[in-house]
Amino acid sequence: MSEKTLPRVPMEPERYELAAAAPYHFDLGRREFFKFLGAGLLVVSVLKPAVIAQESGGARRRGDSLPKEIDAWLHVAESGTVTVYTGKAEMGQNIRTSLSQAVAEELHVPIESIDMVMGDTQLTPFDMGTFGSRTTPTMNLQLRKVAAAAREMMIGLAAAQWQTDRQHLVAADGKVTDPQNKRSVEYAALTKGQQLTQTVTPETPLIPAANWKVAGRSALKVDGRDFVTGRHRYPSDQKLPAMLYGKVLRPPSFGATLLSLETQKAEQMGATAVHDGNFVGVAAASTELAVAAIAAIHAEWKSEPQPSSKELFDYLRKNTVEGKDPTGDGDRYDLGAVDQALSSADHRLQQTYTVSYIAHTPLEPRAALAKWDGDHLTVWTGTQRPFGVRGQLAEAFRIPEEQVRVLMPDTGSGYGGKHTGETAIEAARLARSAKRPVKLVWTREEEFTWAYFRPAGVIDVTSGVRSDGTITAWEFHNYNSGSAGIRTYYEIPNQRIVFHAVNSPLRQGSYRALAATANHFARESHMDEMAHTVKMDSLEFRLKNLKDERLRAVFEAAAKQFGWGKSKAAGQGFGMGGGYEKLGNIATFAEVHVDRQSGDMKVVRVVSAFECGAIVNPDGLRNQIEGSNVQGLGGALFEAIEFDNGKVLNGRMSEYRVPRFSDVPVLETVLLDRKDIPSVGAGECPMIGLAPAIANAIFDATGVRLRSLPLVPNGLKTT
Amino acid sequence: MASIHLTVNGKPYAVDTDPQTSLLSVLREQLDLTGSKYGCGEGQCGACTVLLDGKAQRSCITRVGAVSQRLITTIEGLANGEHLHPVQEAFLEAGAMQCGYCTSGMIMSAVALLQRNPSPGVGEIVNFMDGNVCRCGTYPRIVSAIQKAAKVASAASAAKGAGR
The missing domain is CATH 1.10.150.120 ([2Fe-2S]-binding domain)
Incomplete structure (x- = not known):
């Protein structure tokens, strides 16, 4: 995909946990807007699929109605306060900051004067969800347009007021200034007493990245002070008067059915017990009482035999759902004649790579506070898809979506793990019976067991390569882990790439960088194996088969920073991995040290070179790249969900190892700022090069080729 | 149930609760000091860390009954007014x-x-x-x-x- 074509609805095929939500269009009258916002200037950005735009005659509007397909809007109040409304959700990617920067840049107001209202289904326009690294390429651009339109309108208002040519006027610092006549007027004064609306048009001029003054520079988290003082209220911190605490009775294994239930004791303790189908839960005056009440419930369940993690990879191969896969064209890619090319290749290589299920382990577990007012439901919950959760609630309680409001207070992270609304539904179900607001916060054990996992997978790669290092054939089969990043960016004339959907033994779904991690691990490990086969340097081999200039640039930049080609000490190993994902380009180089006696393996240093177009917030970007590498260490080295017969065996923080301070290598980041290319997201792509870089470095140090993620859950035995 | 006297961020509190209840639950649910977070419930992640007489303590595995004589400091008590630590x-x-x-x-x-x-x-x-x-x-x-x-x-x- 070229960087110029930005798809409107980015839904990767393997987002298994997402039900296909019907597109819902926000509908509000102009009068209602101003009743709610107060007078001032309202600027809206409209989703305009080509057909609709033609039929409706572009941005022109009649009467009192506003366009229905709004995707963002901004309001400049009479007080001068700028309020921006977006359905995107903040969970640590710091988009509240980067989007504020974008608005400040175009509107020419101080960043502090911007209030960003996010992820509230009543106040913000519909948004599919915050995933797929889409905020920067889409919402950032929309908000820049909205802010630019507001700025142009302010200049127009001032020009009219002063009866002068707008060409002479300058907008800066919340004011329009006429330098020739030495006069200026605040935005607030320009809108006073008026209700003005404006729709963004394609002609609205944007400030080119090369001229950015606020965007393009590092900005600290806009509300950082609330986080270092403990003042910020996460979903799990929400509170309402007369609120009760909820707790759900979990079945002993996945898919178990309830045979009998006795809740009398729980009710005698003062808890409200709720039994509805397979759902059993309580609401009580404190968490302690709710826990005690759940413990007092007697339930019998029927469990079904299920596979275990020991036989996982065999199971995945044998349980494909060929032909029934809902993913459409993501399934298969053919080019040239693979079979002939493989049989005539100088060298033919065949290997299998695997990845385990892993858990997102967001530090804040799922949480929801639900409140009913008659048939109207309000839920505060941590989710990356507030509108999706609203749909799930409406469906669960058979009420119209208009009667459900979902609010998403900035959340304790998600990493793709908070797309679904199970906690919201559970809290709302308890609240309906208790007739009081109910808060439900999942325990860590519940989060490990009843959320969903990053898909496990098996990847078979067969390749053909000429002795001069030219790759001639590439066959790649991915079972279950997904098709994100499945296509190779190396120039290979004969390819067969197939994604095989599988009936997963565990509930699975999105994860930061999705299947791109698995597919890059297999591809970039295999690249090293081929280079080794033809006795070529890994970097030289890659560059020989790579034309994409942006990707070449990151590999070359990372190699330079890393010092590729330098000499090694005993036990030291160097490796690389990289690729292209979510429109960003990454190359990651790793240095490891292996102690052959003890089997200890330490990642000593990681160098990443990343390019995502024009950089919006350099420090925020570095933070995301560092974070991707640190989090990526877990999946690369030691994270794996163990399960047997419908039970998770290591579902506690003490049993499931996540990266800690002592695991962190020296991290060096090289940013390639391409001001000539539109900005894209950076929360996911930087993760994908790490695992193969480490695996390749371990091979370099020891001659041992590891083809399963996690690579060293129990250390590295090389003897 | 018992009345337990606590000193949190220099302020005295009396809470009616089972002494076995975790300090974290009491801070969050009874005193509305939600700056200390639940992350794992077994002292493995540190999100619930508070100071007991100046020393770091995991409040999720600390029984409230055991800390009535101690000086408890939470994140809310660290800044001096608007002056951050x-x-x-x-x-x-x-x-x-x-x-x-x-x-x-x-x-x-x-x-x-x-x-x-x-x-x-x-x-x-x-x-x-x-x-x-x-x-x-x-x-x-x-x-x-x-x-x-x-x-x-x-x-x-x-x-x-x-x-x-």
Whole structure:
């Protein structure tokens, strides 16, 4: 995909946990807007699929109605306060900051004067969800347009007021200034007493990245002070008067059915017990009482035999759902004649790579506070898809979506793990019976067991390569882990790439960088194996088969920073991995040290070179790249969900190892700022090069080729 | 149920609760001090860290009945009015957070560390902080924030000493 074509609805095929939500269009009258916002200037950005735009005659509007397909809007109040409304959700990617920067840049107001209202289904326009690294390429651009339109309108208002040519006027610092006549007027004064609306048009001029003054520079988290003082209220911190605490009775294994239930004791303790189908839960005056009440419930369940993690990879191969896969064209890619090319290749290589299920382990577990007012439901919950959760609630309680409001207070992270609304539904179900607001916060054990996992997978790669290092054939089969990043960016004339959907033994779904991690691990490990086969340097081999200039640039930049080609000490190993994902380009180089006696393996240093177009917030970007590498260490080295017969065996923080301070290598980041290319997201792509870089470095140090993620859950035995 | 007297952030409280209840639950549910977070419930992630008589303690595995004679400090009690603690200031300046959910616990642990050793080396910081988890992976920034806070504190105490 070229960087110029930005798809409107980015839904990767393997987002298994997402039900296909019907597109819902926000509908509000102009009068209602101003009743709610107060007078001032309202600027809206409209989703305009080509057909609709033609039929409706572009941005022109009649009467009192506003366009229905709004995707963002901004309001400049009479007080001068700028309020921006977006359905995107903040969970640590710091988009509240980067989007504020974008608005400040175009509107020419101080960043502090911007209030960003996010992820509230009543106040913000519909948004599919915050995933797929889409905020920067889409919402950032929309908000820049909205802010630019507001700025142009302010200049127009001032020009009219002063009866002068707008060409002479300058907008800066919340004011329009006429330098020739030495006069200026605040935005607030320009809108006073008026209700003005404006729709963004394609002609609205944007400030080119090369001229950015606020965007393009590092900005600290806009509300950082609330986080270092403990003042910020996460979903799990929400509170309402007369609120009760909820707790759900979990079945002993996945898919178990309830045979009998006795809740009398729980009710005698003062808890409200709720039994509805397979759902059993309580609401009580404190968490302690709710826990005690759940413990007092007697339930019998029927469990079904299920596979275990020991036989996982065999199971995945044998349980494909060929032909029934809902993913459409993501399934298969053919080019040239693979079979002939493989049989005539100088060298033919065949290997299998695997990845385990892993858990997102967001530090804040799922949480929801639900409140009913008659048939109207309000839920505060941590989710990356507030509108999706609203749909799930409406469906669960058979009420119209208009009667459900979902609010998403900035959340304790998600990493793709908070797309679904199970906690919201559970809290709302308890609240309906208790007739009081109910808060439900999942325990860590519940989060490990009843959320969903990053898909496990098996990847078979067969390749053909000429002795001069030219790759001639590439066959790649991915079972279950997904098709994100499945296509190779190396120039290979004969390819067969197939994604095989599988009936997963565990509930699975999105994860930061999705299947791109698995597919890059297999591809970039295999690249090293081929280079080794033809006795070529890994970097030289890659560059020989790579034309994409942006990707070449990151590999070359990372190699330079890393010092590729330098000499090694005993036990030291160097490796690389990289690729292209979510429109960003990454190359990651790793240095490891292996102690052959003890089997200890330490990642000593990681160098990443990343390019995502024009950089919006350099420090925020570095933070995301560092974070991707640190989090990526877990999946690369030691994270794996163990399960047997419908039970998770290591579902506690003490049993499931996540990266800690002592695991962190020296991290060096090289940013390639391409001001000539539109900005894209950076929360996911930087993760994908790490695992193969480490695996390749371990091979370099020891001659041992590891083809399963996690690579060293129990250390590295090389003897 | 019993009435338990607590001193939190310098203020006295009396709470009616089972002494076995975790300090974290009492702080969050009864005193509405929600800055201390639940992360794992078994003292493995550090999100619930508070100070007990100046020392870092995991409040999720601390029974409230055991701390009635102790001075409890939570993240809410660290700043002096609008004047942030040097560690809070350093976390802000270093951008040492993404989602911020671990931040309270990280700051409380760091404060405890600096009380024990005002100028710790990187190795000591890593060892001391290893029980605090940041899933967003901001560890390197947290280490720099702690170093920065240590520098500020030592400069401040040097200035104080010189002024005597």
